Amino acid sequence: MDRISCSALLVWLLGAGGITNAQPLPGPAAPASSYAPVRIEEPFDQTQRRLTQAKPAVMQAHREYLAERYDLTDRPAADVTMSGGKPVQQGVRVRLRPGVTWESLAALSPGEIRAQDLWPAGFRPLPHPNHPEGGMLFPPAVIAELQRQEQRDLARFDLDFDLPDHFLPEFPAPIFLTTRADLGDVSRGQVVTLENYFGLFNGLLNPKQLEGLRLLLTPFPQQQFNATDDRRSVRPSRGVACFDCHTNGHTNAATHLAGDARPQAFRHRVDTPSLRGVNIQQIFGSQRALKSVEDFTEFEQRGAYFDGDPVIATKKGVNVLDRGSQVQAMAEMQALFDFPPAPKLDVLGRLDPQKAAPAELRGQELFFGKAQCVACHAPPYYTDNTMHDLRTGRFFAPVMVRGAMLTTDGPIKTFPLRGIKDSPPYLHDGRLLTLADTVEFFNLILGTRLTADEKTDLEAFLRTL
Structure with missing residues (x-):
């Protein structure tokens, strides 16, 4: 039988012929990889629909798990x-x-x-509420306030934040400055954003510190919030800002998975630490032991925003900050957030x-x-x-x-x-x-x-x- 006849027979067998449920022969198992997939095979609308439909069951299972661990009542x-x-x-x-x-x-x-x-x-x-998926998750109050002030949406279509509000830091948190302890709380009861920071801090900070604050409030692409088809926001996103987690230079308890470990199951959940008292600290990151706040600032934007994967960061839009000016200004601003009075x-x-x-x-x-x-x-x-x-x-x-x-x-x-x-x-x-x-x-x-x-x-x- 010639090659053409063999091919025709194979087509018949796998199609209209007798082998109606034929499956391809299994290949070798995919090896473990340190890298996230760059090319997404599933269209975005299908991903959104699939994960949105799965969300209620995922969150219900996690709520039941939390209830097994804790008494979550408001007392x-x-x-x-x-x-x-x-x-x-x-x-x-x-x-x-x-x-x-x-x-x-x-x-x-x-x-x-x-x-x-x-x-x-x-x-x-x-x-994490969905540990195999991971990613940044923000409390509802944070999402609502940024939507109100900036029309920027930090909601995910696949997951919600998991811990009840009464176990979280106050929102908005007071702001105490090491340079102006005489003023007490300088936040005026507001969540500081790009919309209001200049009016709140012009005259309190020097120009370099104001620029550092502006950068801390500026959203940049992140793993779940970006403009590609590999995101977890309904619409293409400008990204997240440092103060989306560290609201008012403190913390709102937004959570993520640390990018330091692989495979995914061994990555640790991270609770956002407060920036209060940065000026007296010598290491940064809960387990990374970064040696300066400048290192921490640059690492967050280049690495932690993208699960520690520089390959995927290139696809999604990594923000490469200038160390001598932008990073230094952001670090100087962070060092001004003081502990509350005691x-x-x-x-x-x-x-x-x-x-x-x-x-x-x-x-x-x-x-x-x-x-x-x-x-x-x-x-x-x-x-x-x-x-x-x-x-x-x-x-x-x-x-x-x-x-x-x-x-x-x-x-x-x-x-x-x-x-x-x-x-x-x-x-x-x-x-x-x-x-x-x-x-x-x-x-x-x-x-x-x-x-x-x-x-x-x-x-x-x-x-x-």
Whole structure:
């Protein structure tokens, strides 16, 4: 049979002939890759329709998972607010296994906790709402305000932000400047954007700082928000700005996945850190240990905006900043954001006995003593400007949950504790919703075996910072 006859027979067999469900022979499995696909095979309208239809089920599954980890009810403390007046949530929200108490858990060794699988789910890494997908997610208040002021839409058609508003920093947050401490909050109760920054800060900042602020407020292309067909916004997007996450030089708890690790399951969720107190810090990024705020600023726009993938960044529109002028101006502006006032602290960062309550003074004694907090968080700003590995893997075996490999965390930056009540949720990925959760977490991590009363006193001290 000649070649033409063979071809005709094959066409008949695979088409109108007897092999009606023929499939191509399987090829070799695709190798793991560090790179995101550059060429998108599916038309954008199909991607949008598919992911929009899947969104309700994805978010419902994630909400159910969060409810398994936490008590998410709104229970504000009666006697403490953030610097702008938003109530602070009280109480431990991490759920324990039935029959387990915090006291019984603290009596066990890390090995016993791991062997009995008792480490609370809420103390394990917090997955992204859709970890295989990842990407920047903004709280509803942020999306609404930028839509109102700039007609710029940061909503995603495939995912919504996951944590309830009462566990987030106040919005808008007050702005305190190191150069004008006499003025107090200079935000005038507004969210600072390109629409209003000049009117708010002309006369308070020098020209270089004003230019730095303008750049911090300017949107540039990002992985999920760009003008290509590989985006998660309905319309082509101008992108995101630094202050879309760091609203008013603070944080709004917008979340993302760190671009440092591969494969996707091992990437860590990132809770946006505050820019308050940048001037006294020596390393930047929760786990990256970048050595200057200039490095951090440039890295964010060149790398973190695009999941650490410079190939995809070229496609989507990377913003290459000039180091000597633009980056430096942005860094100088960031260094002006100060911690909020702490009227009970003296110039050395300790409580003034004439102003502090007895519980707060007892908490300070615990902080510098039995609780061992000062080993990492030294006054006056309550940081040692280094990194520590908490070795959380002592307490639980790695497990895959919702597409995320929940495993040990590795080294984490020591964030300053000044103004800590203004910056929930806590830890680098936001897994600890309240200060009470944070006290319980470190009581187990450090093995300090605090009593219930001591935990309450320690939290009272943290609120004064």
